[in-house]
Amino acid sequence: MQVLVSQEHDDEVGAQLLADVDGVEVVRYAPAAPELPAEHRSAGVLIPPYRGSHRPIPLLAQLPDLQLVQLLTAGADEWSGDVPADVLLATARGAVAGPVSEWVLSAILALYRQWPALVRYQDRGTWAHRKVDADTLAGKRVLIVGAGAIGMAVARRLPAFEAEATLVVRNARAGVHTADELPALLPEHDVVVILAPLTPETEGLVDDTFLAAMPDGALLVNAARGRIVDTDALVAELKAERLRAALDVTDPEPLPADHPLWTSPGVIISPHMSRTVPGTSALCYGVAAEQIRAVLGGSTPSNVVVERRTK
Incomplete structure (x- = not known):
């Protein structure tokens, strides 16, 4: 053949x-x-x-x-x-479950340990001892939307950091939750990781209602597809400094140089390269x-x- x-x-x-x-x-x-x-x-x-x-x-x-x-x-x-x-x-x-799950963990840790802020202080030659409010992943609850190979790989890695994973899928199966439970699950989790495929059901899933249900200070991680997240709704939450985000994908993509997402507080962006190793x-x-x-x-x-x- x-x-x-x-x-x-x-x-x-x-x-x-x-x-x-x-x-x-x-x-x-x-x-x-x-x-x-x-x-x-x-x-x-x-x-x-x-x-x-x-x-x-x-x-x-x-x-x-x-x-x-x-x-x-x-x-x-x-x-x-x-x-x-x-x-x-x-x-x-x-x-690519290994490389992408590694990116997810690195992004979560980067924001919890305040690496973006520390690097900016470093660029200015400032010894930033106690100038940032670092946090720990230990004890945090992580909601993973999408329990395929990548989602399962993230869930397996979280216990090493003493964090707890909750998995969500479209179709019910043992040990995971279904999408209709999201409204009740979102307020209970510190981190929400989007790893679902882009389908008619998931396009625009992370909208203003979804984001509003996340608790203050929560972190959204998207390593799936940009169109699953309503960008305008996310920018509004970031500018209000209520939520943080780590994005490997965006909508639009590539992200234009003048897009407000670049300068929104509390966000780190990688150019669709979570699998690129x-x-x-x-x-x-x-x-x-x-x-x-x-x-x-x-x-x-x-x-x-x-x-x-x-x-």
């Missing part, structure tokens, strides 16, 4: 990994090209690159034998409305190889997106 892998540098490791999968012929392609060469149009698998994932969407119409679109992201929102119903769509869910591409292609092996073996890949979002 021909598997289309981006010819860009980040995907070199993927081409090498997939070349070792029995039954796979790796074909390199240009993600932004308007057309595929005729000899590549019989491909059974298309792997969009992580960067600019949406670029190959126009190529779908040129792949009549396509069986699987294999993403390198944990979310499928950029593709779910475009992949034909008879073509499987799978994600790299689980691949050495070895990430190999982790994602490792999961992709598992999904492709399933297709070659005649079974359904474990990371198939069951519900498709329509645009």
Whole structure:
């Protein structure tokens, strides 16, 4: 089976990994090209690159034998409305649980221990002993909205800091809460971590009502999708200095240079790079190889997106 892998540098490791999968012929392609060469149009698998994932969407119409679109992201929102119903769509869910959960913990600790303020004092050459009000994560309650691989990884790491995790998912399962319990849960938690996928149900979930239910001084962490959070509502809470936030994603994204979120008090922002550490591409292609092996073996890949979002 021909598997289309981006010819860009980040995907070199993927081409090498997939070349070792029995039954796979790796074909390199240009993600932004308007057309595929005729000899590549019989491909059974298309792997969009992580960067600019949406670029190959126009190529779908040129792949009549396509069986699987294999993403390198944990979310499928950029593709779910475009992949034909008879073509499987799978994600790299689980691949980046380690790096992203590490980012979440680092962001929480950075704000609790006041590192942003301390670095600004350092830039001015000021010995800021007792000039900031640092806090500890120990004893805090952390509400994790989204109990997938990343959410579970965050929950496993919190006990090392003597913090307590509460998990929320859309569909009930043992040991977790459901989304309809959020109004009662929010006032009881010091930190709220957003790790849910972007769906019609989660878009705009963190609105003014959601934020108002969080207690004074609480911290919002978003490492999911920017559009899950109402940016204007968040900016209002930050400017009132009632809440704090750590954001790896924003709406809009990239964040314009003159956007008020940049200068709002109590916020740290990273440019959608919570997963960006050495070895990430190999982790994602490792999961992709598992999904492709399933297709070659005649079974359904474990990371198939069951519900498709329509645009």
